[in-house]
Amino acid sequence: MPARPQRRRTISRLTIGAAVLATAATVTAAAQPAGADPGHRAHAGRTVDVQLLSFNDFHGNLEPPQGSSGNVEELQPDGSKKSVAAGGVEYLAQSLRTARKGHPYSVTAAAGDLVGASPLLSGLFHDEPTIEAMNKLGLDVTSVGNHEFDEGRAELTRLQNGGCHPKDGCYMKGRKFRGADFPYLTANVTDEKSGKTLLKPYSVWQHKGVKIGFIGVTLEGTPNVVSANGVKGLKFHDEVETIDKYAKVLDRQGVKAIVALIHEGGLPASSSYNYNCDSPGPGDGISGPITDIAKHVTPKVDALVTGHTHQAYACTIPDPSGRPRTVTSAASYGKLYTDTTLTYDRRTRDIVRTTVKAPGAVNHVVNRTQPKAADLTSLIARWNKLAAPVANRPVGHISADIAGRGAEAPESPLGDVISDAQLEATKAADKGGAQLALMNPGGIRSDLAFKSSGSEGDGVVTYGEAFTVQPFTNMMNVVDLTGAQLLTALQQQVSGPNAASPKILQVSKGLTYTLDMKQSGADRIVKDSVKLNGTALDPAKTYRVALNEFLAGGGDGFPVLKDAKNKYVGQSDLDALTAYLTAHSSASDPLTPPKADRITVEK
CATH class of the missing domain: 3.90.780.10 (5'-Nucleotidase, C-terminal domain)
Structure with a gap:
């Protein structure tokens, strides 16, 4: 099944620049408090539900991860825990395509480390196979993570823009690597000399008048977890300050609905993907760097998609104004995906906040009992044929x-x-x-x-x-x-x-x-x-x-x-x-x- 060609034509990416979009004056409506009855939302008739599908820390795991890396822990009703085999891009693509059915407004985003530290099938070819797979499964936008810098800025730029590898050349006769169809966002990564962001700092997803802005950052401490050559000539800035800066830019352009893609994460109190991290209260079951970030990022941002710690959580953490805001992560290696409902108000052009309870945000297992996406199976077979002489020794x-x-x-x-x-x-x-x-x-x-x-x-x-x-x-x-x-x-x-x-x-x-x-x-x-x-x-x-x-x-x-x-x-x-x-x-x-x-x- 091809990756949504018709839907691709409905999406336009915002060109970064100083131009401000002309917008009509609007009457600002207060966001509904968390837990309010959706049937009693103000102006309910003018809202539309946008499905946000997300994942993080894929790390080039095209095939199901080996060993325990390919399992997730599921909390059972009786309190016991069950290990479930998960992951593999054939199943991830199928899961996402199934999830999109019945959702005319659906956007797919990631929070970095799509590549780097990859198994041989992707790593041997400088992760070109993973970028091709992401194109096929319909990824719309991603932040960078620290591992996107493993081979340096030039290689990251090549993954975005395309072109054959400068040393290894093209891997398949007559086929030139075309690069990512989706934008990599580097809002807090700038060139030391020019001060300009390495790639785009933000992008806007649009469909039938609905606009959602995405700001992408990696952890400020990226230089501490990447080799010096990988980050040479680059500066990494504070996550909160950067997100706040570009949230203002988007707001001035009339984009009020904003999602932050943050390659920094938290540590839930349980390793089970379906653990309730809002028990006994919002965000009480999660700790780590993302909690401080979430509490300080501007209320202009409506949801945080996170990564880096390879953990699974779907929490609400109050923003600086005290309103609950979803903070999610889908573990790693394509074993989970998160389905978040963003209720968009066409009049205010903003998100009506909800909790992580339904419709909210939920993590789902990418199980291996479902059919495989045939086009991804073909992609894996094609690259496996090239890798076999090295891989199978x-x-x-x-x-x-x-x-x-x-x-x-x-x-x-x-x-x-x-x-x-x-x-x-x-x-x-x-x-x-x-x-x-x-x-x-x-x-x-x-x-x-x-x-x-x-x-x-x-x-x-x-x-x-x-x-x-x-x-x-x-x-x-x-x-x-x-x-x-x-x-x-x-x-x-x-x-x-x-x-x-x-x-x-x-x-x-x-x-x-x-x-x-x-x-x-x-x-x-x-x-x-x-x-x-x-x-x-x-x-x-x-x-x-x-x-x-x-x-x-x-x-x-x-x-x-x-x-x-x-x-x-x-x-x-x-x-x-x-x-x-x-x-x-x-x-x-x-x-x-x-x-x-x-x-x-x-x-």
């Missing part, structure tokens, strides 16, 4: 699932495997002389699943599956750090920028310590417990430490690592992992999941 064998992204504890079995692989790749004197290795948890993008979705057989790990786990292909660095600096790095896991949401480094064999969660901040690291091969860490001694180039640059809130000296650059982290799997496993003797007992957690 066996690199190892495992005896069971090795949990990485889906591990519950701060230390994951796959984190142990990866850090051990990095140590083994760099411990020789002529390879850097590493004594230990540190791995950032955010760089582990999936599990290693025993049961394969491909044809190579259960327990076989292919290059494509390994790539899905470590898609960044960061180069390994080996550096000098003192024992005092190492201790500081461990403390930075749970303090400073990481205090609210700790980032626990995965450590290679031989490094052990205790994490006391009863304490706060840096005191959570029990100093006397830090040992290397059974010997207490010596603050004055110099250690050779292996870590990827992102961590070595201070990424993920570890600034002390930038102070390291005597750097050696080795092979990529992906090459280290595949070499380790090949060396330590076979069909007759597969690799077993490690115990993950290097970090002792006291609660």
Whole structure:
């Protein structure tokens, strides 16, 4: 089924400029209080319901995500929890197309990280397949996320505007990459020299006289979670100040209905996608950066579509005027989509606020029991044919699932495997002389699943599956750090920028310590417990430490690592992992999941 060609012709995007749209004078009508009976809304006859479908953090997962990354947790009526298989762009497209039926006013938006940290099927081709898929499923607009900058500003601009890759060229004979049919919005990303936004700051969706403005921002802290080369020459500005600025611009142009697409998120109290985060009161069940943003963004904005934390929630958080406003996120990897009803008043040209109760905002599972969208199946097959010679090469064998992204504890079995692989790749004197290795948890993008979705057989790990786990292909660095600096790095896991949401480094064999969660901040690291091969860490001694180039640059809130000296650059982290799997496993003797007992957690 083709992606809504007729509907595409009804949408016009606002050209960014100083021109102000001419508008007739209107009588301002007060928005209806949350919870009011829709049958008693003032001027009900002049309103129209606009369906806003949204998702976030797709990360190039065209095929159903492997391992636990492909499941969502569903809260059952009796209070128990059920794991539901979800995701895959064939099912996401079908879900969205089904949801649009019966809704003459429907717009689809995303909140960033559509690409980057992608599985091989998309990542091998610089995410062109994902942009093509987004075009087909009818995405209308998206904000950028931090991962849109993984390959730098020039590559992001190419994904927007089209053209073949400057080094790899065109992937299919006679076909030139056309770029995104939808606008990427970068309202808070500007060029350091010119001060101009990298791409459009906002866009307006229009259909039969209804106008809704979209402002797109990424988290201000993007430079802290992206390599320095990816954000070179760019400035990232405060989310609230930026949204407020462009909400005024849209308001002056007569666009009163406004949605903010924000690549920053929250942490709900439950991991179940259908958890009521407004219990006992509006927004009480959610915390994290988005709560502060939501409480301060101008009331001119009617809804916030968010992302980044890969969580699922549909909440109401009061705006600065005290009126409830929807704040939503659809987890990640295309496993959910959010359906929000925006009641548009044709006279005021604004949204009549409702709560997240019906009609409001609801997250829906992208289940795999429904039919697949045939055009997306064809797209996947076409790119899989190109990727197959690389993707299907066996690199190892495992005896069971090795949990990485889906591990519950701060230390994951796959984190142990990866850090051990990095140590083994760099411990020789002529390879850097590493004594230990540190791995950032955010760089582990999936599990290693025993049961394969491909044809190579259960327990076989292919290059494509390994790539899905470590898609960044960061180069390994080996550096000098003192024992005092190492201790500081461990403390930075749970303090400073990481205090609210700790980032626990995965450590290679031989490094052990205790994490006391009863304490706060840096005191959570029990100093006397830090040992290397059974010997207490010596603050004055110099250690050779292996870590990827992102961590070595201070990424993920570890600034002390930038102070390291005597750097050696080795092979990529992906090459280290595949070499380790090949060396330590076979069909007759597969690799077993490690115990993950290097970090002792006291609660």
